[in-house]
Amino acid sequence: MATAQVGVVILGAGPAGLVLGNLLLERGIDCVILERRSRAAVEGRARAGFLAAHSVRVLTEHGLAAGLLARGKTHTTCLFRSDRGEFTLDYGKLGQGEAHTVYPQQELVRDLVAEYLRRGGEIRFGAEAAEVTGGTVRVPGGADVTGRYVAGCDGHRGSGRAALTARGVRTARRDNGVSWLAVLVAAPPSLDAVGYALHERGFAGHMARTATVTRYYLQCPRGTDPADWSEDRIWDELVTRMRTAEFGPLREGTVLEKAVVDLRSDVLAVPGVGRLWLAGDAAGLISPSAAKGANLAVLQAESLARALETALAQNDRIGLARYAADCLPRVWRAHEFSHWMSGLLHGPAGPDDDEARYARQLQYARLESLRTSRAHQDFFAENYTGI
Ligand SMILES: Cc1cc2nc3c(=O)[nH]c(=O)nc-3n(C[C@H](O)[C@H](O)[C@H](O)COP(=O)(O)OP(=O)(O)OC[C@H]3O[C@@H](n4cnc5c(N)ncnc54)[C@H](O)[C@@H]3O)c2cc1C
Known part of the structure; x- marks a missing residue:
């Protein structure tokens, strides 16, 4: 039984779902977040910590950065050690001259939940999305929720991704x-x-x-x-x-x-079809060797918010097609670097042969x-x- 009809049903209250929810509310789009875990579990889960300059810019522009600007720490150097010595790279003075902000993911999630609720958003904790069919999400033990769109931000093992692969969307993967x-x-x-x-x-x-x-x-x-x-x-x-x-x-x-x-890493060939669109780990998993996962989640959530706004206001899916076209090259570039880092950090496993x-x-x-x-x-x- 469907009891609710909203603009966007968001699956998952991780960085992707919470940034998306905040940006949709900012645009006046009604949404509800379904999160299978409790609020305490979500706010206590320590994972990422390194936010790229782009993520900080997005969060700042949309009023989501008060905590990280107050308590985050700027990092501009990294060092490498081996049996041949040690050297430090001052990457803040190289390339584009950008820095990382170190801010634990669970603190960011806490800030994003608080701001989403302050903006009048609804999160249902303990609500697991079991299946997505069209715009309807089945929640065992609760009412189905229907949206004009569903945003699958429920991670790599979530229902959003499962629904897309069941529809034949292919994956590229590397272990x-x-x-x-x-x-x-x-x-x-x-x-x-x-x-x-x-x-x-x-x-x-x-x-x-x-x-x-x-x-x-x-x-x-x-x-x-x-x-x-x-x-x-x-x-x-x-x-x-x-x-x-x-x-x-x-x-x-x-x-x-x-x-x-x-x-392990993988990327879906397209991050959405019809009424179901994915962001973050749901759209692709990236190995943590270059600390890109949470940053890709923020990037994709920002782009998806823009695309959904156009789709809802103009009943036009061109924005959603552009979401896929814009994000995928950047996602692949992050994967390429992550793969490069992995090659740098990991020596051969197994016997000392040729x-x-x-x-x-x-x-x-x-x-x-x-x-x-x-x-x-x-x-x-x-x-x-x-x-
Ligand atoms: C040890 C470790 C260190 C890392 N370090 C970094 C780092 O330094 N920098 C970086 O950028 N990235 C890092 N990452 C990766 C980063 O943590 C993830 O890429 C990021 O959490 C992805 O955000 P997300 O919102 O897409 O998914 P998630 O954070 O996984 O959030 C998904 C949410 O969906 C919920 N959910 C799942 N299934 C359902 C369902 N069926 N129904 C409803 N809700 C559901 C989950 O409970 C979860 O809250 C690290 C990861 C790990 C494991």
Whole structure:
């Protein structure tokens, strides 16, 4: 039974759905967000932290950046370590001269929920979209919701994406074959910059989050169970791979969270058909090696809001076709860079045979080129901060 008819039904209260909802309300378009989890769960989920300059501009232009401008931290450098030494790239002075703003995703989500509600928007927490047919969303245990359009912002395993692939929309995908143990620790950052450590035992990464919480990554074999990684094992491995004996100690603290992330990417051939349009991880998953996922979600939400406004006001789907045409090249460019980063960060897995030695030397050559070539550094900076 359909009990509600709105302009846009949005699935998912992640960065994509919440930015879209706020932008639609700003344009006077009625919408409702269906979110399968509780408000506390959504606002507590720590994931991304690096916002590109474009994301900050979008959020600022639409009155969504008060929190990140007040509490976010600007980052303009990153450093690379290997057995051949350490170097820092001041990417804020390279490429387009842009910076990252470090602001934990859960804090951004909290800000976006608060602003959406302040603007009069409706979010139904605990409402799982089970199926999307035309403009109607089936919610088990609740009333169906019908919109003139449905925006699937419900992530990679959501119903929006499932409905599109069921209609024959094809995917392009790549599995990097690598996984990361993603760890959040209760400790201040140990470096002023993002740190990428290349090591024969696998990649290790250091990412600042706040003054009291830091994210670390450890490359691990596919199928790793986080339960096998005790706190001691995590710190031993970080100390080894970050080469603290040579470059100085890490500030250790309690492990707050640990999860395994498989580095996989995919992109749907088109991000929508008919009345169903996707944004964010629903439209394509990008491996976290270049920290692009949340930024693509903001970019797509902004474009989709514009396209839906035209579609609703003028009953004209040209804007939606343009959404696909505008976004896909930028999405692919982010994927290309993410893939490039993955090649830089991950050495060969498996036995030390001829192929592994070849792959290791390519990794060193790429790192050396980044250390010494201004053209290569500009390429890095432009793609690292751009979206
Ligand atoms: C460890 C880690 C670190 C990362 N670091 C970065 C980074 O530094 N920078 C960066 O840009 N990106 C990063 N990312 C990626 C980034 O977090 C995601 O790309 C981003 O969350 C995508 O936003 P989204 O709104 O599309 O999807 P999500 O954040 O996944 O939100 C989707 C929402 O939909 C809800 N939902 C799912 N199914 C349904 C359903 N059927 N019905 C209703 N609701 C549903 C979910 O509960 C969720 O709240 C990282 C990811 C991970 C895992």
